[in-house]
Amino acid sequence: MPQIKNLTVLGTGVLGSQIAYQAAFHGFAVTAYDIDDAALEKAKGRFSQLAGIYVSQKVAGAADGKAEAALDNLRLSADLGDAVAEADLVIEAVPEMMELKRDIYRRLAELAPSTTIFATNSSTLLPSDLKESTGRPDRFLAIHYANNIWVQNIAEVMGTADTDPAVFDAVVEFARNSGMEPIEIAKEKAGYVLNSLLVPFLNAAAGLVLQGISSPDMIDKTWRIATGAPTGPFQIFDVVGLTTAYNISAASPDAGSQAFAAYLKDNYIDKGKLGVSTGEGFYKY
Numbered sequence: 001m002p003q004i005k006n007l008t009v010l011g012t013g014v015l016g017s018q019i020a021y022q023a024a025f026h027g028f029a030v031t032a033y034d035i036d037d038a039a040l041e042k043a044k045g046r047f048s049q050l051a052g053i054y055v056s057q058k059v060a061g062a063a064d065g066k067a068e069a070a071l072d073n074l075r076l077s078a079d080l081g082d083a084v085a086e087a088d089l090v091i092e093a094v095p096e097m098m099e100l101k102r103d104i105y106r107r108l109a110e111l112a113p114s115t116t117i118f119a120t121n122s123s124t125l126l127p128s129d130l131k132e133s134t135g136r137p138d139r140f141l142a143i144h145y146a147n148n149i150w151v152q153n154i155a156e157v158m159g160t161a162d163t164d165p166a167v168f169d170a171v172v173e174f175a176r177n178s179g180m181e182p183i184e185i186a187k188e189k190a191g192y193v194l195n196s197l198l199v200p201f202l203n204a205a206a207g208l209v210l211q212g213i214s215s216p217d218m219i220d221k222t223w224r225i226a227t228g229a230p231t232g233p234f235q236i237f238d239v240v241g242l243t244t245a246y247n248i249s250a251a252s253p254d255a256g257s258q259a260f261a262a263y264l265k266d267n268y269i270d271k272g273k274l275g276v277s278t279g280e281g282f283y284k285y
């Protein structure tokens, strides 16, 4: 099985910065790549913010120096060739645009050592949509994280029919060694496991409100009491952010999704109620 010691993360936005910091926190040598120095300056800010969050949220070992030590395991680069020269694994977390991702894999194929494994963190694209551009489909797969990875610490690992099983196992092992709970997905599926469950659940909740059957707080209460879950669907909407929920609903051709987008816009978004991030969404925080 390939050994993974050096990680390179492409893109240092919301998820890329978390993936890089989490691996550095667990002792991996991490290079974070982004397009220019301005983006890397932002990344520095994100990394020190994450160090503070790990301490304040009491991640094991963070207060004993690990949060600070993680920063020493992180190197920043705006030169793709330099960033991947020593990489055993490259995790790509660049914007969710097919052509942009394909372009970066084509460049990576030229620049990275032939042994380097490539993994995408894409939420909505299948690894099969990208594999040809990697030039190494046997060493390519998806590793999908959830936001706030230090607490919601799953990593869904999903290959294509071409992924070498030893590569799959190496990435599962990397996930485990970087503090994640690996979720091994046996067959390629849009939405992985998490979103295959969550999206229909949230849509069903939206439908109950739109049809006037129940209210967000009653639906959440039902779900919490009856299943023992800590949160109901509208509490989840508030965490995800109502702008994201609106964008996804508005982009869907389905009539129910369109109606939910309009409902979110009129009742929440136009009133500045965007969820937990603004202090109010379906609930006040």
Ligand code: NAD
Pocket: 010, 011, 012, 013, 014, 015, 016, 033, 034, 035, 039, 092, 093, 094, 095, 096, 100, 104, 121, 122, 123, 124, 144, 145, 146, 147
């Ligand atoms: P983001 O917009 O916060 O960050 C994207 C980063 O990529 C930015 O720092 C940007 O400068 C950089 N970038 C742009 N073009 C680039 C290029 N050509 N090469 C390298 N870097 C480039 O995006 P995000 O929310 O972190 O999402 C990134 C990926 O992670 C997407 O595929 C998304 O589906 C996935 N994802 C996001 C979440 C989430 O909750 N935000 C959760 C799971 C997976």
